[in-house]
Amino acid sequence: MKVKVISRSTDEFTRERSKDLQRVFRNYDPNLRPQEKAVEYVRALSAAKLDKIFARPFIGAMDGHIDAISCMAKNPNNLKGIFSGSMDGDIRLWDIASRRTVSQFLGHQGAVRGLTASTDGRVLVSCGTDCTVRLWNVPVATLKESYESSDNSVKPLEVYVWKNAFWAVDHQLDGGYFATAGAQVDIWNHNRSQPVRSFEWGTDTVISVRFNPGEPNLLATSASDRSITLYDLRMSSPTRKLIMQTKTNSICWNPMEPMNFTAANEDSNCYSYDARKLDEARMVHKDHVSAVMDIDYSPTGREFVTGSYDRTVRIFQFNGGHSREIYHTQRMQRVFCVKFSCDASYIISGSDDTNLRLWKAKASEQMGVLLPRERKKHDYHEAVKNRYKHLPEVKRILRHRHLPLPIYKAAALRRTMTEAARMKEERRKAHSAPGSISTRPLRKRRIITEVE
């Protein structure tokens, strides 16, 4: 007879010395683990609850300005710094880590309307309602110097005076030109005191301007005649214009898909467009209850942050119709500008109450260096939550956000209004000849026309 019995020697299965790690043996057979799905479900539920327990997105406020903050700029070469300009002409460079002012750039007489950093990050360009464009040298921190708390004032490198008040400025990501928006779109060179070129289409003021990160000669502007215009520097005239029903306050290009841009509109929605096909929006992002003032994309290109007149900051997925996250504080008033930090971890919002606020992009993220075990655990929690997020119990916990009462009521009111309009449309259709009434799809509804 042939016989063999399981015999395990203790030496093989336990550690030799007390300094060694304990031995671990694995058998991935599903038969050893009954009720896998139920265990996963329980883990998804507790992961969702933990997510909510650790959701503390607000890090701190940076105060120092004495008037509302009108614009911000980030420097792609320096992760730690951010520029902010206020309505009284005060421009400051902040150190995000210590939340203090590094240097002040004084000089503007009126409100500072636009700020941007040059390609190499050495020069800061600012424009304002006092019809000037100023260029400043940005102080570079060396390893030995630390940012002192006393503000160092910097004298401007150049001051260019022009004919009209300026509303916005943007620098090419990879070139020497910057564009300002005012009565028309002007293209400037650092060295010339007059714009190199001017573009004009229509008689209304241009209120924002943005260069394409992938194609340095392409720029998008929005004007107060409710239009979005695309310009190409290589051509002598503007290329395409899209007229909507309401004004667009700000535009941002997707850094990972440079042919797409998202426009922050006055009707509290954001519209994503493909620049090659402007007759239909790719996506309508609806969640704000008041005008969306500013928009910025994350460097991953997967989500963007918006700041709105309704005192909230929301984060949307690039292809999602509703916001994934909303940030609000009692002390934060109308949000005029938002920026996503260049490492995709933080959001900086500048608002009416003279403060810049620093938030986490993922509210329950553990900051700092994570051990590999911790990272694995977080990944596992994310994966298990994603698998069961459609089930009612888990969904209820993940979706829950506390909203300030005025926003909750305003959102409810909007819902009833849109619902009523939709029902009216449905009844009209039902009581008229089939095909006589056609509804325009939502993605086209707010567009009036596209002009060459």
Add this chain to the structure above:
Amino acid sequence: MSEELDLKMKKYLRGGAANLEVLQDKKLKGQLAHRENLYGKSAKAAAKFEKWLMPSEGGYLEAEGPVEKTWRFKQEDIGQAVDISSARNQYDVVLPELGPYTMDFSSSGQYMAVAGRKGHLAIVDMKNFEVRKEFQVRETVRDVVFLDHQLLFAAAQKKYTYIYSPEGIEIHCLKDHGTVLRLQYLKTHFILASVNKFGHLHYQDVSTGASKSYRTGLGRTDVMRVNTVNGVVALGHSGGTVTMWNPNSSAPLVKMLCHHGPVSALAFHPNGHLMATAGKEKRIKLWDLRKYEALQTLPGHANTLDFSQKGLLARGTCSFAEILSGAEHYSRYMNHSMVKGYQIKNLLFRPYEDVLGIGHSMGWSSILVPGSGEPNFDSWVANPFETRKQRREKEVHLLLDKLPPETIMLDPSKIGTVKPARNKEKPTKKEREAEMEAAIEDVKGSITLKNKTKGRNKPSKRAKKKQEIITKVKRPFLEQEMREPQLSRKKQKVCVEDELPKSLQRFTRKKAAT
């Protein structure tokens, strides 16, 4: 080689791939296709790494030549052919005064709790065969079960059930359970299930203390087993029925008539869909729980049944234990006759070892059954070489993963699935009537008749007017009714005529001659 790999992969794939053709949402379809791809890859990797992660093949007993049969080998022969440390696992502990012994193993096989009917309770450490703690409770003890949490064990004593710590300290006295005949423990739910002499099934959550009791209504029974795969408790009754229960409903989930006589023993295969039942009419049946039909009927008595981790079935009667094996068709594998006079009380396979523990009227024994235990254990599931620290960590993780009692259902793979959207079914007759009644009530409340003067306001005319309004409301419902039942009445007519025997057909209503 690749066929072997495919077979192993099948185990890790946990069922077939989802049908993505029916999806219309392209984005979702793309995401799910990517995920299916990942599942395939991980199953393949797991199958490939099996040869390093799980090197041992397990025990076996094979007969050489056509004359030798495996069931003729005695334990002495096996003991001589096997190494010394394994031969230590064959022993008899003789304790004649303290009554028939019941036993239970902890989930890793490291500890064994033993209870003699006359009140002897002991915890034995199986690694070095020493008795960790033994004490006498001076009452009848009918059953003992290990609660994996902190090595506690529960003993069903004369009047109540008690929970003891491994040092022998009485921790809880569970009075609600009554006089318990059998205890079972659901490990993942932390639920202690018991059946008492009135046939009441009692569930108790050991971590929170919540409890629920159900009257089975089927009389006194002491045949109870828990199915580890889905957590349902099965009871075998004296009418030959087997009922399955969960803590969420007061009626049994399933009631199967298994035997012509009383059910004497019950056991579940670790895969969850094979059940063995033994009846007093000398039959042992193997049931498929997916289709609820008997796969195999074997002759023989069984006072106790148990399945091993590898699917071997052990049955014990009087002083004879038989082990059956076979993937689809169970046949004799091994026999063991004990000394006459030793009545076997219960049989239990030791987890992760090729050992069968036998509790009998003169103490307890242990015999070797090659091929019964799972050779490769997973340290995160059950570790036979656990240290104290590892055990404490594991308990915390078990508590974090504690399943709520609502997850106990016949098919646990349904958790996390979405109910398919049903098309609106036609309302039943009752519902239609109810709708009609509701419509009539609405109208009745709002009938306002004109106040006519000059003798035109007679009560009879008013009543007629009211009736007109009500029939107007009723009309659409009646029209709907009229349209449908015409078909069913026609069908009925035809059926009735066919069913009648020829002699009575002259009394049926004849069709009009055309």
